[in-house]
Amino acid sequence: xxxxxxxxxxxxxxxxxxxxxxxxxxxxxxxxxxxxxxxxxxxxxxxxxxxxxxxxxxxxxxxxxxxxxxxxxxxxxxxxxxxxxxxxxxxxxxxxxxxxxxxxxxxxxxxxxxxxxxxxxxxxxxxxxxxxxxxxxxxxxxxxxxxxxxxxxxxxxxxxxxxxxxxxxxxxxxxxxxxxxxxxxxxxxxxxxxxxxxxxxxxxxxxxxxxxxxxxxxxxxxxxxxxxxxxxxxxxxxxxxxxxxxxxxxxxxxxxxxxxxxxxxxxxxxxxxxxxxxxxxxxxxxxxxxxxxx
Amino acid sequence: xxxxxxxxxxxxxxxxxxxxxxxxxxxxxxxxxxxxxxxxxxxxxxxxxxxxxxxxxxxxxxxxxxxxxxxxxxxxxxxxxxxxxxxxxxxxxxxxxxxxxxxxxxxxxxxxxxxxxxxxxxxxxxxxxxxxxxxxxxxxxxxxxxxxxxxxxxxxxxxxxxxxxxxxxxxxxxxxxxxxxxxxxxxxxxxxxxxxxxxxxxxxxxxxxxxxxxxxxxxxxxxxxxxxxxxxxxxxxxxxxxxxxxxxxxxxxxxxxxxxxxxxxxxxxxxxxxxxxxxxxxxxxxxxxxxxxxxxxxxxxxxxxxxxxxxxxxxxxxxxxxxxxxxxxxxxxx
Numbered sequence: 001x002x003x004x005x006x007x008x009x010x011x012x013x014x015x016x017x018x019x020x021x022x023x024x025x026x027x028x029x030x031x032x033x034x035x036x037x038x039x040x041x042x043x044x045x046x047x048x049x050x051x052x053x054x055x056x057x058x059x060x061x062x063x064x065x066x067x068x069x070x071x072x073x074x075x076x077x078x079x080x081x082x083x084x085x086x087x088x089x090x091x092x093x094x095x096x097x098x099x100x101x102x103x104x105x106x107x108x109x110x111x112x113x114x115x116x117x118x119x120x121x122x123x124x125x126x127x128x129x130x131x132x133x134x135x136x137x138x139x140x141x142x143x144x145x146x147x148x149x150x151x152x153x154x155x156x157x158x159x160x161x162x163x164x165x166x167x168x169x170x171x172x173x174x175x176x177x178x179x180x181x182x183x184x185x186x187x188x189x190x191x192x193x194x195x196x197x198x199x200x201x202x203x204x205x206x207x208x209x210x211x212x213x214x215x216x217x218x219x220x221x222x223x224x225x226x227x228x229x230x231x232x233x234x235x236x237x238x239x240x241x242x243x244x245x246x247x248x249x250x251x252x253x254x255x256x257x258x259x260x261x262x263x264x265x266x267x268x269x270x271x272x273x274x275x276x277x278x279x280x281x282x283x284x285x286x287x288x289x290x291x292x293x294x
Numbered sequence: 295x296x297x298x299x300x301x302x303x304x305x306x307x308x309x310x311x312x313x314x315x316x317x318x319x320x321x322x323x324x325x326x327x328x329x330x331x332x333x334x335x336x337x338x339x340x341x342x343x344x345x346x347x348x349x350x351x352x353x354x355x356x357x358x359x360x361x362x363x364x365x366x367x368x369x370x371x372x373x374x375x376x377x378x379x380x381x382x383x384x385x386x387x388x389x390x391x392x393x394x395x396x397x398x399x400x401x402x403x404x405x406x407x408x409x410x411x412x413x414x415x416x417x418x419x420x421x422x423x424x425x426x427x428x429x430x431x432x433x434x435x436x437x438x439x440x441x442x443x444x445x446x447x448x449x450x451x452x453x454x455x456x457x458x459x460x461x462x463x464x465x466x467x468x469x470x471x472x473x474x475x476x477x478x479x480x481x482x483x484x485x486x487x488x489x490x491x492x493x494x495x496x497x498x499x500x501x502x503x504x505x506x507x508x509x510x511x512x513x514x515x516x517x518x519x520x521x522x523x524x525x526x527x528x529x530x531x532x533x534x535x536x537x538x539x540x541x542x543x544x545x546x547x548x549x550x551x552x553x554x555x556x557x558x559x560x561x562x563x564x565x566x567x568x569x570x571x572x573x574x575x576x577x578x579x580x581x582x583x584x585x586x587x588x589x590x591x592x593x594x595x596x597x598x599x600x601x602x603x604x605x606x607x608x609x610x611x612x613x614x615x616x617x618x619x620x621x622x623x624x625x626x627x628x
Contacts, residue, residue: 274435
């Protein structure tokens with residue numbers, strides 16, 4: 001009896017696509033759902049920031065400086081009397097923007113370089129991948145700092161720097177999937193039918209490397225947010241008075257002894273948001289893992 | 295084995311050359327006039343002319359690069375624009391502080407990470423396992439510099455147990471020989487200095503270890519789980535060995551191979567994390583030197599620190615690869 005159910009199950013699974021199985025698995029994964037909920041909450045906070053924040057994040061009021069958390073100021077105030085809670089709410093906009101923009105930069109550059117290297121091979125492949133290896137021979141933060149010292153401080157430059165740092169990872173993932181599908185019959189059939197290189201690359205090769213790209217993207221948005229906060233903390237990313245979480249932490253360190261709330265809460269916000277991306281990323285990894293589908 | 299090592303060492307040469315090219319061109323990629331940017335508003339026209347000829351900007355680019363490379367090979371990294379000190383001396387002074395921090399942090403991360411990973415694997419799905427895995431997930435989600443600040447707040451400012459900045463207390467005298475304070479205090483048998491140096495290292499080392507501890511714990515757990523399912527473990531148990539012997543002799547030994555690689559490969563993130571940790575704890579290391587260089591647009595210092603950290607990083611990766619091939623007899627390199 002047990003054997004029989006096994007066979008029927010296998011049949012139904014075969015008729016389903018990898019995508020539908022993966023999304024079904026994802027829905028059943030409780031930690032991934034928890035991550036998704038965290039991300040949705042942060043997205044809503046970012047979108048409705050002006051409605052949620054009780055005060056203007058830039059509004060200075062020296063009479064109210066260094067107020068500890070209270071009913072009036074939920075998470076206290078900073079040295080300029082600005083409401084920490086309102087600044088964190090607005091900071092969600094900036095951090096999410098940094099995460100998405102920098103990962104978008106790495107995606108565009110990394111995917112096109114990886115597709116080109118893998119599909120055309122030869123000297124072009126060699127050149128692209130050696131440059132990627134060179135970039136990987138720097139620790140991530142160091143490479144970002146090299147780029148920042150060329151571009152100069154600023155939040156947009158920080159996004160570019162972090163975007164460039166993660167290019168090699170995407171290029172490698174995409175290149176290896178290209179190499180694995182390049183010799184498949186359906187790609188050769190498309191070539192025989194006279195499809196253009198661009199069409200083959202986008203329609204057959206790129207779509208088949210989507211799963212690892214989705215996993216990588218989710219995890220790297222989280223890392224990009226932490227690294228951007230790090231650059232701001234070092235004084236290279238967002239500049240005051242921007243309510244960016246890393247910059248708020250850097251400022252809060254000056255008042256750690258007497259007003260610890262200024263540095264405590266932005267850190268919790270970063271950790272929660274990044275945790276959300278990590279949970280969802282891990283969920284995608286489990287869901288797309290073909291070894292677990294058996 | 296010897297051929298493999300030789301080939302790997304020879305392969306370092308083009309990589310190091312490539313790094314030197316990147317670092318050399320950094321200055322030339324800055325938008326605007328680099329001399330003006332480096333001097334800020336302070337420099338006079340003569341200062342600018344002097345700096346221009348000091349940096350060799352009046353010569354053709356390829357000559358500039360060859361000179362740069364020639365000096366580099368001789369250990370001459372130029373002079374800092376801010377304080378006119380030779381950059382190599384600044385790095386020599388800062389490097390031991392960074393090494394003390396990273397090595398201590400690495401030891402800490404390895405011990406805690408491996409122990410936590412093995413315990414969670416043995417007690418899979420227990421409360422201990424779940425707590426460890428949640429902790430590991432939090433560990434990789436928290437910003438390192440925030441962890442540092444919270445530790446400072448709790449153990450430094452509130453409880454007053456540990457110092458929160460610098461390398462050694464100002465009132466402690468230490469005869470500096472190697473600039474590795476831990477080593478120097480042992481060499482001179484200065485136990486007060488040893489205690490002070492060590493206590494200044496604890497919070498930064500824990501801070502720097504947060505992410506690696508989490509990674510090592512996750513990795514150890516998954517490799518240990520794989521090994522626990524192997525036939526030879528069943529055999530070991532079947533022949534009546536105690537659980538302690540099975541775990542220590544059969545499981546631990548085999549699960550360490552991939553973990554050692556992870557620890558080695560984490561060294562880059564230790565060096566990167568050191569930049570942030572040194573900033574939080576105001577420790578005078580290479581990371582702090584680099585950040586001050588970037589903030590002050592002191593390009594000779596930036597170039598020197600970047601070359602130094604990157605070369606050190608690829609050297610460590612080489613050592614890890616060689617160790618790995620030595621530890622795992624299944625791997626053969628031709």
